[in-house]
Every structure is written in C-alpha cells, then in structure tokens.
Amino acid sequence: MAPFLTIVLRDVRIAVRRLSEAANPLLFFIIVTTLFPLALSPSTDEIREVGTGVLWVSALLSSLLALEGLFRSDAEDGSLEQLMLSPVPLGVTVLGKIAAHWLITILPLIALVPILALSYSMPITALPTMFYALLLATPTLSVLVALGAALTVGLRRGGAIVGLLVLPLTAPLLIFGTRATDFALHDEPTAGPLYLLAALAALALALGPVAIAAALRVGIE
Amino acid sequence: MELRARELSVFRGERCLFEGLDFELRPQQLGLVVGANGSGKTTLLRVLAGLAAATSGRVTWRGSAPDSLPLEHRGEIAYRGHLDGLKRDLTVLENLRFHASIWGNATDFAAILQELALGAVANVRVRHLSAGQQRRTSLATLKLCAARLWILDEPTTNLDSDGRGRIIGWIRAHLAAGGTAVIATHQPDELKQSGTLLVEL
Amino acid sequence: MRLPRWFHLLGSPPFVYALAGKVAPWLGAVTCVLLAVGSYWGLVVAPPDRVQGEVYRVLFIHPQIAYVSVMAYVVMAVAASIGYVWRLKLAHAVATTAAPIGASFTACALATGSLWGRPTWGTYWQWTDPRIMSETLLLFLFLGYLALRAAFEDRDKADRVSAILAVVGVVDVPIIHYSVIWWNSLHQGPSIMKLDKPSIAPEMLTPFLIMVVAFTACFYWLLLNGLRGEIVERERDTRWIRQLVEGTRG
Numbered sequence: 001m002a003p004f005l006t007i008v009l010r011d012v013r014i015a016v017r018r019l020s021e022a023a024n025p026l027l028f029f030i031i032v033t034t035l036f037p038l039a040l041s042p043s044t045d046e047i048r049e050v051g052t053g054v055l056w057v058s059a060l061l062s063s064l065l066a067l068e069g070l071f072r073s074d075a076e077d078g079s080l081e082q083l084m085l086s087p088v089p090l091g092v093t094v095l096g097k098i099a100a101h102w103l104i105t106i107l108p109l110i111a112l113v114p115i116l117a118l119s120y121s122m123p124i125t126a127l128p129t130m131f132y133a134l135l136l137a138t139p140t141l142s143v144l145v146a147l148g149a150a151l152t153v154g155l156r157r158g159g160a161i162v163g164l165l166v167l168p169l170t171a172p173l174l175i176f177g178t179r180a181t182d183f184a185l186h187d188e189p190t191a192g193p194l195y196l197l198a199a200l201a202a203l204a205l206a207l208g209p210v211a212i213a214a215a216l217r218v219g220i221e
Numbered sequence: 222m223e224l225r226a227r228e229l230s231v232f233r234g235e236r237c238l239f240e241g242l243d244f245e246l247r248p249q250q251l252g253l254v255v256g257a258n259g260s261g262k263t264t265l266l267r268v269l270a271g272l273a274a275a276t277s278g279r280v281t282w283r284g285s286a287p288d289s290l291p292l293e294h295r296g297e298i299a300y301r302g303h304l305d306g307l308k309r310d311l312t313v314l315e316n317l318r319f320h321a322s323i324w325g326n327a328t329d330f331a332a333i334l335q336e337l338a339l340g341a342v343a344n345v346r347v348r349h350l351s352a353g354q355q356r357r358t359s360l361a362t363l364k365l366c367a368a369r370l371w372i373l374d375e376p377t378t379n380l381d382s383d384g385r386g387r388i389i390g391w392i393r394a395h396l397a398a399g400g401t402a403v404i405a406t407h408q409p410d411e412l413k414q415s416g417t418l419l420v421e422l
Numbered sequence: 423m424r425l426p427r428w429f430h431l432l433g434s435p436p437f438v439y440a441l442a443g444k445v446a447p448w449l450g451a452v453t454c455v456l457l458a459v460g461s462y463w464g465l466v467v468a469p470p471d472r473v474q475g476e477v478y479r480v481l482f483i484h485p486q487i488a489y490v491s492v493m494a495y496v497v498m499a500v501a502a503s504i505g506y507v508w509r510l511k512l513a514h515a516v517a518t519t520a521a522p523i524g525a526s527f528t529a530c531a532l533a534t535g536s537l538w539g540r541p542t543w544g545t546y547w548q549w550t551d552p553r554i555m556s557e558t559l560l561l562f563l564f565l566g567y568l569a570l571r572a573a574f575e576d577r578d579k580a581d582r583v584s585a586i587l588a589v590v591g592v593v594d595v596p597i598i599h600y601s602v603i604w605w606n607s608l609h610q611g612p613s614i615m616k617l618d619k620p621s622i623a624p625e626m627l628t629p630f631l632i633m634v635v636a637f638t639a640c641f642y643w644l645l646l647n648g649l650r651g652e653i654v655e656r657e658r659d660t661r662w663i664r665q666l667v668e669g670t671r672g
Binding site: 002007013073082086087088220221 | 302309315320322
C-alpha cells in the first residue's frame with residue numbers, strides 16, 4: 001500500500017507543477033462539447049437527445065488526450081526502468097500512475113460534466129446517474145488508454161496510433177454509459193448498465209496492469 | 222552471492238554484439254567492461270540487470286535470472302545507466318526521498334548530499350542543475366539502497382575530477398564491504414585493482 | 423514433460439515451410455471445388471425464399487465470410503500468444519500472416535452485408551444493426567494490430583507488443599459483441615432482427631454448410647501460402663533459405 005501511495009503522491013506532485021499540461025484535456029473537453037451544437041444545429045428538443053452522446057464521446061477523447069503520454073516522461077528520463085527494477089511490483093506502479101492521473105485530469109472532467117449537461121438541457125434528475133456512470137467507466141477507460149500508452153512507449157511518435165488501438169476497445173463502455181444516462185433521462189431503471197460498468201471496471205483493474213506491465217517490459221528493452 | 226553468465230549471446234536483428242560470454246563474479250570482485258562505442262557494453266549491462274533479454278545463454282544472480290528475481294531480492298541489484306532516473310520537476314531532495322521510500326532505506330540525506338557537493342542545491346529542481354550535478358544526484362541514490370551488486374554504465378561521465386574521485390572511492394568501499402560491481406568504462410585503469418575481471422567486447 | 427517429436431518439428435521453419443507447401447495446394451483444390459459446388463447450388467439450384475425472394479442468396483456468402491473473419495482474429499490471437507509465451511518465431515509468423523487475411527475477410531463481410539442491406543433495409547448501411555457495428559469494430563481491431571506492427575522497426579518487439587494487443591482484443595471481442603447486441607435490443611424491442619437467418623429449409627442448409635467449409639478452407643489456404651512467404655522473409659539470411667533459392671535458380 002505504501003509504495004502505491006508514494007507513487008501516486010509523486011505523480012500528483014509533478015502534475016501540480018505542470019498544471020497547464022493537466023488543464024489541456026479539460027479545455028479540450030469543453031471546446032469539443034461546444035463545437036458539437038455548432039456542427040449539428042439541433043433544435044431545443046434535439047439538443048437534449050444528442051447531449052448524452054456528445055458528452056460521452058468528448059469525455060472519451062479527452063481521456064485519450066490526457067493519458068496517452070502516461071509513461072513517456074518516465075521512459076525518457078529513466079525513472080521507469082528504475083521502478084521496474086525496484087522491489088515494487090510493476091503492476092502496482094502502473095496502478096499508482098493511473099490513479100494519480102485519474103485524480104488530476106479525469107476527476108475534474110467528471111466534475112465539469114454536470115455544468116455542461118445542463119447546457120445541453122439535460123434534466124437535473126439525470127445528472128447523478130451520469131455522474132455514477134462516469135465514475136464507473138473512467139477507471140476502465142484509463143486502464144485501456146494506459147495500455148495503449150504502454151504498447152507505444154518505445155516509439156517516437158507513438159501517441160498518434162494510441163487512439164486507433166484503444167478506441168475500438170472502449171465501445172462497450174460507451175454503450176453502457178450512454179444507455180445508463182439515457183435511461184435516467186427517460187425515468188427508466190438504470191441499475192443494469194451501471195452494474196455492467198462496475199463489472200468491466202473490476203475486470204480491467206484486475207487484469208489490465210498485467211498486460212500493461214508486460215507491454216512496458218517489451219517497450220523498454 | 223554470485224553473478225554468473227553462461228554462454229551469453231546477444232544479437233540485435235542480424236548483428237552479433239557478443240556471443241559465448243562466460244564469467245563469474247564473486248563478492249568483492251569487480252568486473253570491468255571495455256570496448257569501443259557501439260560494441261555492446263550498454264546492452265550487456267542491461268542484460269545483466271534484467272532490463273533486456275539475451276538471445277541465448279543465461280545470467281543468474283544468486284541462482285535466479287535477474288528479470289525474475291523474487292521481490293525481496295530485487296533490492297540487491299542497483300543499475301545506473303546513461304539515463305539519470307530522476308524526475309526533472311522534483312527537487313534533488315524529493316528525488317532522493319522518493320528513491321529511498323521505494324528501495325527501502327531511509328538514511329541521512331544531508332550527509333550524502335554533502336559528500337557529493339550537492340548540499341547547496343538540495344532544494345533545486347533537477348531541471349535547473351548542470352549535467353554534472355544531475356549525474357551526481359543520480360549516483361547519490363546508490364547509497365540509499367542496500368544493493369549488493371552495482372551495475373554502472375560509464376558512471377564517471379560528466380563528472381569533474383573531484384566527483385570522479387568520490388565515486389571511485391564509493392565503488393572501492395562497496396567492494397571492500399563485500400559487494401560486487403560490473404562497470405562499463407573507457408578508463409579501466411582508474412578502477413582496476415587486484416582480482417578485477419576484464420571483459421573486452 | 424517430454425514433448426512429442428512433431429511438436430518440436432512444428433517449431434522448425436524449414437519443416438513447416440515444406441509441410442505448408444505440400445498441404446496448401448490440397449486446400450486450394452478443396453476451396454475451389456467447394457466454392458464452385460456451393461455457389462452453383464446456392465445461387466442456381468436452391469429455390470427462392472418465401473420471405474426475401476432471391477436476395478436471400480447472400481446467405482450463402484455473407485455469414486460464412488463473417489464467421490471466418492472472427493475465426494481469423496482468434497487464430498491470430500492464439501498464435502501470437504503461443505509465440506509470446508514460448509518465444510516461437512513461427513507462431514508469430516502465423517499471427518503476422520493471419521492479420522491482413524482476417525482484415526480482408528472482415529472488409530468483405532461488411533461489403534456483402536451492405537449489399538444485402540440495400541434491398542432489405544433500403545440503405546447500404548445501418549449503424550444501429552449490431553452485426554454491422556461488431557464487424558466494423560473487428561475491422562478496427564485488425565487495423566490497429568497492423569498499425570502497431572508497422573510502427574516498430576525491430577521485428578521481435580513488434581511481434582511481442584502486438585501479441586499483447588491481440589490477446590486484449592480477443593478478450594474484448596465477446597464483450598463488444600454482447601454489449602452491441604444488448605444495445606440493439608433496446609431499439610428493436612422484442613421483435614426479431616430483420617436480418618435474422620430465415621428458418622433454413624433442408625435444401626438450403628446443405629449449400630450453406632458447404633460454403634462454410636469452403637470459406638474456412640480458403641482462409642487456411644491463404645494462410646499457409648502467406649506463411650511460406652513470411653517464413654522466407656524472416657529467415658532470409660539463413661543457410662537453408664539460401665540453399666533453397668540457389669536450388670531453384672540452378
């Protein structure tokens with residue numbers, strides 16, 4: 001537990017010192033959700049219907065932006081190899097880094113969603129569900145993007161293909177998350193998709209770090 | 222507590238870096254790896270540390286391969302390559318504290334920093350240090366773990382004569398205390414002592 | 423555990439090269455014969471369907487191609503993981519060969535599916551159909567695998583990194599499949615999907631199955647041929663390849 005917290009604190013401290021970098025995905029999120037109405041020109045009724053999808057896709061893309069370089073600086077300055085050689089299991093290190101970056105970039109994004117949802121005329125009654133759905137979906141999302149980051153860690157311009165690698169894998173998250181939100185919008189029971197999101201999160205957090213650690217070991221060679 | 226290499230060969234693609242390497246290092250013994258640039262010194266050291274895989278052959282430290290050491294033995298190997306392993310946005314002291322908490326040996330940071338003339342920059346972020354200071358900070362971490370095997374890749378680059386002297390002193394002290402070391406260097410004479418194994422690539 | 427001799431032989435490139443060379447032509451023959459028989463039977467002999475008329479005949483091509491595309495991904499993932507765990511270059515060679523073939527089958531499945539869609543739905547593409555969505559995502563998984571391989575100069579790294587991606591993908595494929603079906607069921611409600619297989623009369627079942635075997639044989643025929651090329655490329659600096667080349671030249 002202690003090494004996990006040490007790593008989380010280290011990464012949070014570094015991110016705080018580079019706050020402008022941490023703010024980028026957040027600003028990206030806001031800009032993209034602003035561009036959609038411009039492009040779609042929805043009527044006042046339509047805007048509520050598209051709100052769910054727009055917010056979820058924007059959140060997905062912003063997470064991609066936030067996490068695709070998760071291992072890059074550690075690989076470049078050699079601290080990743082030191083962590084690999086240390087008595088701390090690489091899976092714990094990976095979870096620590098994912099947790100730190102989730103706290104710094106994803107959590108603020110989730111906090112911002114209710115405001116943007118209101119701008120899309122979504123009723124307040126739907127907001128808690130969207131909040132829970134995002135809280136359950138973003139850990140899995142973070143694990144998947146971290147996997148993409150790990151697979152491309154040795155590459156000079158690896159960031160470019162992380163999206164291609166990872167986004168198809170996130171389809172189930174998008175499906176369950178948007179459906180849960182839509183059910184809430186129409187006063188239908190939301191437990192089903194939320195439980196499924198929780199199950200996926202458990203699966204991802206349990207198995208993801210293994211795959212990510214394996215990918216890092218190959219990439220660092 | 223031995224480092225053993227048996228029939229070690231490394232090919233990168235079709236290029237043979239070295240093959241059939243066979244040696245054994247006992248406690249208090251120093252192994253020096255020499256060779257021209259690009260001859261495979263760094264690769265050999267990374268294979269010994271467990272960061273890279275050999276094409277064939279085996280490396281063992283205390284009987285297990287270095288990349289599959291049980292967690293409690295991980296702290297026994299300290300590897301310092303060309304990269305410093307320091308976070309540029311953290312201060313010297315913060316880097317040392319992090320390293321100590323990961324590798325499990327909190328000691329007197331002030332004394333270590335003093336020895337390497339880093340006392341004045343203890344609270345400066347690594348990105349503002351000179352190359353020599355960064356190198357010294359990276360080597361300072363050697364004293365923060367209880368490693369028995371030191372694998373160092375050209376440790377004295379970027380160091381002035383003072384710093385070089387310090388590090389050489391540390392290495393000799395480490396060996397005298399029963400440790401083992403494998404060091405890649407362009408100047409084997411400054412480190413050579415009796416019983417040193419010379420590996421020429 | 424003492425492994426049987428053939429297991430070790432399967433790890434030897436010259437042996438597999440020769441074996442593939444002997445087996446592939448037979449698979450090619452089987453493919454051509456079965457494709458001819460099945461096509462004639464399905465397209466000419468079998469009677470038109472009560473509900474869909476002549477259009478239903480794509481049933482003899484589309485589901486088979488789609489089935490093979492998923493099988494190709496599984497073959498790729500299994501081969502890649504064998505190569506990763508046991509460090510067998512030949513297993514990696516199989517995965518490398520299977521990927522573009524699988525991607526092509528997936529693209530063909532999408533194409534034939536949309537040809538079926540035009541007369542039955544009125545449009546070439548129906549985003550909300552679960553099978554189109556699943557198959558499209560599968561295509562992206564193949565393309566992602568190929569893109570990742572292409573990004574690495576070191577072939578050994580490319581092999582191992584893409585193996586990890588393939589394994590994660592193969593775990594995700596059933597999750598994607600069922601989530602998409604669930605998603606679609608919300609739109610359609612309890613009614614049967616429009617492209618559900620019509621109840622297959624016996625005179626349609628036989629050509630259907632013949633085409634299943636035909637396309638499977640086709641995949642393995644293409645795989646074995648491609649594998650030989652991949653082996654030659656990977657082993658191009660070894661003596662046995664040089665002897666082979668000199669032998670054919672002289």
